[in-house]
Amino acid sequence: MTTGLNLRKLPLARIDASTSVAPSCHSEGGDGGVVGAPTVALVGAPNVGKSTLFNALTGARVTMGNWPGTTVEVAKGTWRIRWDGKTCDCQECTCEDTSHERDLTVIDLPGAYSLDPESPDEALTRDLMDDPSQAPDLTVVLVDAAHLARSLYLVAQLRERPLRVIVAVSMLDIAASQGIELDTYALAESIGVPVVALDPRRRSGLVNLAKAVDVALAGPAPARRPRTIDADEVAAVGPELAGEDERFGWVEAAAAAGTTGSGEGRISWSDKVDRIVTAPVLGPLIFLGVMWLVFQLTTTVAAPLQEVLGDFFAGPVSDSARWLVGAIGLGGTWVEGLLVDGLIAGVGMLLTFVPLMTMMFLLLALLEDSGYLARAAVVTDRLMRSIGLPGRAFLPLIVGFGCNVPAIAATRILGGARQRILTALLVPFTSCTARLTVYVLIATTFFGSYAGTVVFAMYVISIVLVVLVGLALRRTLWRTMGAEPLLIDLPPYQLPTARLTATVTWVRVKGFLKTASGIIVTTVCLVWLFQAIPAHGGEFGKVPVVDSVYGVAAQAITPVFEPTGFASWQTTSALAVGFVAKEGVISSWAQTYALDDPSGTGPSALGDKIKIDFAASSGGHTLPAVWAFLIFLLAYTPCVATLAAQRREIGLRWTIFGVALQLSVAWTLAVLTFQIGRMFW
Amino acid sequence: MALLSAPLSVPLTLVEVPDAMRARLASLGLRPGAQLTLAQRTTGGGRLVALGSSRLALGETLLRQLRVVVA
Numbered sequence: 001m002t003t004g005l006n007l008r009k010l011p012l013a014r015i016d017a018s019t020s021v022a023p024s025c026h027s028e029g030g031d032g033g034v035v036g037a038p039t040v041a042l043v044g045a046p047n048v049g050k051s052t053l054f055n056a057l058t059g060a061r062v063t064m065g066n067w068p069g070t071t072v073e074v075a076k077g078t079w080r081i082r083w084d085g086k087t088c089d090c091q092e093c094t095c096e097d098t099s100h101e102r103d104l105t106v107i108d109l110p111g112a113y114s115l116d117p118e119s120p121d122e123a124l125t126r127d128l129m130d131d132p133s134q135a136p137d138l139t140v141v142l143v144d145a146a147h148l149a150r151s152l153y154l155v156a157q158l159r160e161r162p163l164r165v166i167v168a169v170s171m172l173d174i175a176a177s178q179g180i181e182l183d184t185y186a187l188a189e190s191i192g193v194p195v196v197a198l199d200p201r202r203r204s205g206l207v208n209l210a211k212a213v214d215v216a217l218a219g220p221a222p223a224r225r226p227r228t229i230d231a232d233e234v235a236a237v238g239p240e241l242a243g244e245d246e247r248f249g250w251v252e253a254a255a256a257a258g259t260t261g262s263g264e265g266r267i268s269w270s271d272k273v274d275r276i277v278t279a280p281v282l283g284p285l286i287f288l289g290v291m292w293l294v295f296q297l298t299t300t301v302a303a304p305l306q307e308v309l310g311d312f313f314a315g316p317v318s319d320s321a322r323w324l325v326g327a328i329g330l331g332g333t334w335v336e337g338l339l340v341d342g343l344i345a346g347v348g349m350l351l352t353f354v355p356l357m358t359m360m361f362l363l364l365a366l367l368e369d370s371g372y373l374a375r376a377a378v379v380t381d382r383l384m385r386s387i388g389l390p391g392r393a394f395l396p397l398i399v400g401f402g403c404n405v406p407a408i409a410a411t412r413i414l415g416g417a418r419q420r421i422l423t424a425l426l427v428p429f430t431s432c433t434a435r436l437t438v439y440v441l442i443a444t445t446f447f448g449s450y451a452g453t454v455v456f457a458m459y460v461i462s463i464v465l466v467v468l469v470g471l472a473l474r475r476t477l478w479r480t481m482g483a484e485p486l487l488i489d490l491p492p493y494q495l496p497t498a499r500l501t502a503t504v505t506w507v508r509v510k511g512f513l514k515t516a517s518g519i520i521v522t523t524v525c526l527v528w529l530f531q532a533i534p535a536h537g538g539e540f541g542k543v544p545v546v547d548s549v550y551g552v553a554a555q556a557i558t559p560v561f562e563p564t565g566f567a568s569w570q571t572t573s574a575l576a577v578g579f580v581a582k583e584g585v586i587s588s589w590a591q592t593y594a595l596d597d598p599s600g601t602g603p604s605a606l607g608d609k610i611k612i613d614f615a616a617s618s619g620g621h622t623l624p625a626v627w628a629f630l631i632f633l634l635a636y637t638p639c640v641a642t643l644a645a646q647r648r649e650i651g652l653r654w655t656i657f658g659v660a661l662q663l664s665v666a667w668t669l670a671v672l673t674f675q676i677g678r679m680f681w
Numbered sequence: 682m683a684l685l686s687a688p689l690s691v692p693l694t695l696v697e698v699p700d701a702m703r704a705r706l707a708s709l710g711l712r713p714g715a716q717l718t719l720a721q722r723t724t725g726g727g728r729l730v731a732l733g734s735s736r737l738a739l740g741e742t743l744l745r746q747l748r749v750v751v752a
Contacts, residue, residue, distance in 0.1 A: 113709065147733070147735050150709060150710045150735065153707075153708055178734045248707070271731075271736070274736065278738065280724050281724075283723065283724045284724055378723050378724065378738040382740075485743035486739060487702075487739055488738040489735065490738055
């Protein structure tokens with residue numbers, strides 16, 4: 001077996017060993033590539049390691065974003081190739097010193113099996129390749145050595161276009177373990193473009209790829225592959241089928257030339273594991289175990305860290321800032337308020353999510369990289385299909401019960417954009433732990449020894465809401481979605497590599513911080529600002545919440561809640577604070593009641609005040625009003641961090657749609673609960 | 682026979698695929714003439730299909746639409 005760069009067709013006679021490939025450490029055009037640099041597109045089927053190769057080439061200095069005019073997410077980055085020393089065209093001629101650095105812009109296109117678009121993701125790849133003004137200068141097709149024939153269909157289609165193509169073969173170790181050996185020389189001869197063997201997970205073979213790319217960019221695009229389509233076949237089955245058959249013929253010939261051994265009939269350890277994890281009864285049990293572990297790790301490991309960080313910002317950091325502001329003579333002024341209650345509170349809130357997000361992304365990367373996620377999708381497929389979602393959507397929805405923010409981020413494991421949007425719209429209806437604290441306060445205040453049952457009921461209602469809203473959206477907005485039958489390609493299990501897992505986790509956490517920081521910090525600062533501006537005269541920054549613009553606005557919207565039975569301004573302003581973060585609901589209540597009557601302290605005093613308020617606002621129908629409040633709390637917008645995550649994953653338009661959906665569902669259900677409930681209680 | 686009613690662990694030849702999914706199936710190697718074996722039943726009534734070195738999970742709906750003969 002030969003591996004490495006195929007040089008037969010390349011002008012290089014010798015590879016300079018001193019050539020190195022280094023992830024770019026800067027780029028003139030930002031991390032989204034260098035302006036004017038040649039563009040290299042990475043294409044290939046899902047799960048061949050395309051994004052891993054992209055990360056290895058660019059060092060994760062990338063920008064993620066939707067391709068203009070589409071919902072398809074594309075990553076762009078800079079790949080810096082360094083050439084040290086001399087490169088000769090041949091041994092007789094003079095060697096030129098070709099030491100130079102070269103920056104290339106790399107685009108990681110979505111996974112595609114072919115250029116026949118089955119989804120917006122695949123359509124984007126086809127459109128780019130067919131449009132000379134947008135086509136990349138060179139296309140690297142990453143193919144899977146263990147499934148060569150399948151991977152080469154895309155190569156066959158690309159070779160019918162006037163494009164520079166390089167085939168990079170990965171998964172040679174898996175192919176070898178299945179008895180398949182690859183001959184890169186023979187394969188290159190057969191398909192007419194250079195072939196490079198590499199392993200993106202271990203970052204080997206990248207130098208050879210860099211060489212091949214540099215050489216190919218210097219030359220013209222190779223001639224298109226000749227096609228001989230049988231006229232009789234065209235007459236018999238039509239031009240499309242006949243064309244496809246010709247391609248499969250070409251693919252089979254190339255695969256036969258490039259590999260030995262078929263890999264058939266071998267039962268690998270991967271098969272043995274599959275017998276257990278996809279089995280009818282054991283499979284779901286194992287899946288539940290894995291989900292429990294994900295849930296436990298995010299809550300028991302990350303949540304305490306989140307608390308520590310929260311305390312750190314609310315304690316030492318805020319205290320030091322107050323001291324500092326006091327030391328320069330601005331203590332007690334609006335400057336202190338803006339700094340401590342605005343900026344530090346906002347940045348603190350953002351950073352408290354970092355442990356949670358890191359843990360979530362780490363676990364996702366491990367599940368994805370190991371190959372288990374594809375099995376989990378098989379196991380949960382039937383259940384999720386009932387609400388029009390693929391099995392994979394189960395994971396974000398489960399995670400949502402811990403925290404909605406990483407759950408929204410987890411929707412990226414879904415292949416289709418529409419499924420991603422639908423799942424991201426459903427996640428806010430999963431009851432996160434921040435809402436739990438409010439349930440517990442209300443339930444213990446109003447339901448005494450039945451508090452536990454009431455809290456449990458909230459979780460049941462949450463699940464029912466997810467299913468009902470899912471069904472409603474599917475029957476209205478996405479009537480055409482979800483009919484595709486289950487067809488999943490199961491990648492072989494692999495041991496996740498530490499480097500890859502760390503890189504993927506870092507890129508995702510960085511992306512979250514970048515997108516969420518603006519929204520969270522701005523919102524917290526705005527809330528502080530509105531609470532600092534007096535509505536009817538008074539000094540800026542020294543006004544009770546009730547007399548601030550914020551308090552007055554909360555009172556103004558209170559009539560909207562009249563039919564829900566909980567229309568007191570203290571409750572509505574607590575809900576308004578809860579829009580920013582549910583953690584703020586209880587403290588807002590405590591704050592507004594304390595301002596009314598500074599002598600009342602402690603949870604029981606708070607409970608009593610809430611009781612009096614609910615009794616007054618509901619006209620004596622307290623319990624229906626409490627249920628209406630609990631349901632409203634469950635269904636309306638969880639927090640601004642969730643909105644920030646949604647903005648990142650599904651865009652601004654759908655995020656706004658989501659907010660409108662949550663508010664209308666929450667209000668309608670609250671009104672129904674109170675109006676029906678008060679007929680009986 | 683439909684792939685759904687085919688026995689497990691027996692070499693099969695695919696003879697017919699639904700027109701609507703022809704391209705998608707072909708890109709995964711499921712073309713008429715392909716040799717495959719049903720490796721096992723999965724949760725939800727599906728099957729795990731061994732096709733060369735690939736493993737594909739197919740749902741019940743699709744299994745009904747694919748026709749095979751024992752090779």
